[in-house]
Amino acid sequence: MTALLEVRGATKSYGAVRALDGASLEVAPAEVVALLGDNGAGKSTLIKAIAGVHRLDGGEIAVDGRPVVLRSPTEARRLGIETLHQDLSLFDNLSARANFHIGREPCRPRWLGRLGLLDERAMTREWTAHLERTRTRMDDPDGEVGVLSGGQRQAVAVLRAVAFASRLVILDEPTAALGLREAGKVLDLVRSLPEQGVAVLLISHNLEHVAQVADRAVVLRQGRVVGQAAPTPDNHERLVSMIVGAHGSMAATVDEGGQ
Numbered sequence: 706m707t708a709l710l711e712v713r714g715a716t717k718s719y720g721a722v723r724a725l726d727g728a729s730l731e732v733a734p735a736e737v738v739a740l741l742g743d744n745g746a747g748k749s750t751l752i753k754a755i756a757g758v759h760r761l762d763g764g765e766i767a768v769d770g771r772p773v774v775l776r777s778p779t780e781a782r783r784l785g786i787e788t789l790h791q792d793l794s795l796f797d798n799l800s801a802r803a804n805f806h807i808g809r810e811p812c813r814p815r816w817l818g819r820l821g822l823l824d825e826r827a828m829t830r831e832w833t834a835h836l837e838r839t840r841t842r843m844d845d846p847d848g849e850v851g852v853l854s855g856g857q858r859q860a861v862a863v864l865r866a867v868a869f870a871s872r873l874v875i876l877d878e879p880t881a882a883l884g885l886r887e888a889g890k891v892l893d894l895v896r897s898l899p900e901q902g903v904a905v906l907l908i909s910h911n912l913e914h915v916a917q918v919a920d921r922a923v924v925l926r927q928g929r930v931v932g933q934a935a936p937t938p939d940n941h942e943r944l945v946s947m948i949v950g951a952h953g954s955m956a957a958t959v960d961e962g963g964q
Contacts, residue, residue, distance in 0.1 A: 706733060706734070707769055707770045708731040708732060708733055708767075708770070709732050709733060709734045709736075709768065709769065709872060709873060709904050709952075710730075710731065710732040710755065710766075710768060710786075710873055710904070710906075711729075711730070711731050711765075711766070711767040711768075711770070711777060712728060712729055712730040712731075712751065712754075712755065712764065712766055713764055713765045713766075714727050714729055714763065714764040714765065715727070715728045715729070715730075715751060715754060715761050715763070715764035715766075715927075716726075716728075716761060716762045716763035716764055717747075717750050717754065717759065717761055717762050717763075717807050717928075718762055723928055724747045724928055725747045725750055725754075725761070725764075725928045726747075726841065726927065726928035726929050727764070727789070727928075727929055728747060728751055728764075728928060728929055728930050729764075729930055730751070730923060730930060730954070731902065732873065732904050733903055734901065734904055735899040735900075735902055735903070736899075736904050736905075736920050736921070737895060737896075737898075737899060737905040737907060737918050737919045737921075738904075738905070738906050738907070738919060738920065738921050738922075738923060739891070739907045739908075739909060739915040739918075739919035739921070739922040739923070739936060740752070740906060740907065740908050740922075740923055740925060740946055741908075741909070741910075741912075741915070741922050741923065741924045741925070741944060741947075742924055742925035742926055742948060743926065743948055743949065745946070746925045746926050746927065746928070746948075747927070747928040747929075748877075748908050748925055749790075749791070749877065749908075749926050750787060750928075751925065752790075752875050752877060752906065753790075753858075753906065754766065754874060755775070755781070755786065755788075755789075755875060755906070756775070756778055756781050756786065756788035756790075757775035757776060757777045757778045757779070757780050757781035757786075758778060758855050760775075760776070763871055765911075767873075768784050768786075773892060777892055782869070784873065785841070785865045785870060785871035785872030785873060786871065786872060786873045787867070787869050787870035787873075787874045787875070788864075788866065788872070788875040788877070789862050789863055789866040789874070789875065789876045789877060789879055790877050791867075791877045791878055791881070792901075793861070794862070794940050795850050795858060795862060796850065797849060797850050797851030798849055798850075798851065799849065799850060800846060800847045800849060800850065800865075801843055801845075801846045801847075801848070801850055801853070801857075802829070803859045804830075804850055804861055804862075804865065805832055805861060805864060805868070806828050806832070806833070807865075807925070808949060809869065810823055810824075810828065811823070811827040811828060811831070812824055813827075814851045826891050830844065831868075835864055836864070836957040837870045838958045839911040840941060841860055841864055841890065843857065843860070843861070855882040856883045856884060856887045858882070859879070859880075859881075859882045859883055859887070859888060860883075860890075860891075863876070863891055863894070867894055867898060867903075870898075870903050871903065872902075872903065872904065873903065873904045873905070873906065874898065874903055874904075874905055874906075875905075875906045875907075875908075875910045876895070876899060876905065876906070876907050876908065878908055878909060878910070879891050879907070879909075880892070880909065880911065880914055881910075888914065892914060892917055892918050895907065895918045896917075896918050904916075907919060912936065912941060912944065912945070915936045916936045916937065916938070916941075919936050920935070921934075921935060921936070922934055922935070922936040922940075922944055923934055924944060924947040924948055926947065926948065926950060931947050932947045934947075
């Protein structure tokens with residue numbers, strides 16, 4: 706089966722700092738892959754390259770086996786790739802519903818495209834449908850996002866990312882600001898995405914959450930992929946060893962089955 710996403714030998718430097726040093730990664734269709742690593746391992750740089758935020762210095766990104774050049778997040782979205790970054794990218798002066806549709810507002814008449822009038826009824830229908838599908842509660846969808854709690858802000862950003870992804874959704878620490886109940890809802894949502902034909906690339910420091918949803922965990926350290934394993938309880942110590950750099954020679958040989 707052709708991989709949905711392939712990153713081959715990715716390199717990226719910021720001045721003298723080498724954030725990515727030949728990193729390679731694959732995500733199969735409808736697969737949930739966790740990307741693990743300590744702070745500074747290069748995880749955010751890698752996903753920003755996939756999302757079209759940064760251009761790689763070297764290496765290649767391929768979608769469905771075809772090399773692509775992602776010059777902007779818009780180009781990534783056209784390929785069905787949506788990304789939730791840690792900064793959430795929300796506008797505090799707009800409502801939750803407006804943030805959900807930002808850049809994708811339905812207009813009428815449709816033939817006028819972006820020159821038409823905002824279709825408020827369509828926006829409300831889409832917003833309500835996605836809230837119901839994801840079982841997300843929003844007390845005041847018309848209130849400014851800036852006054853919402855951290856958990857509610859996170860919920861809006863997660864909802865937007867998963868709602869518009871048609872092939873791959875990249876989630877960078879989606880449960881970091883959430884309580885137990887809200888985090889459980891996000892994990893349920895991640896589990897449901899492969900059933901809809903959407904693959905997930907998940908960055909998380911919470912190995913318990915990773916074990917609940919991921920098919921495979923890939924570990925990045927100092928800009929390189931140093932190993933991978935199924936995120937099972939039996940492989941927990943091995944994954945931690947790869948993340949922190951202990952027993953590197955053993956960890957690097959761990960495959961998907963943890964052999």
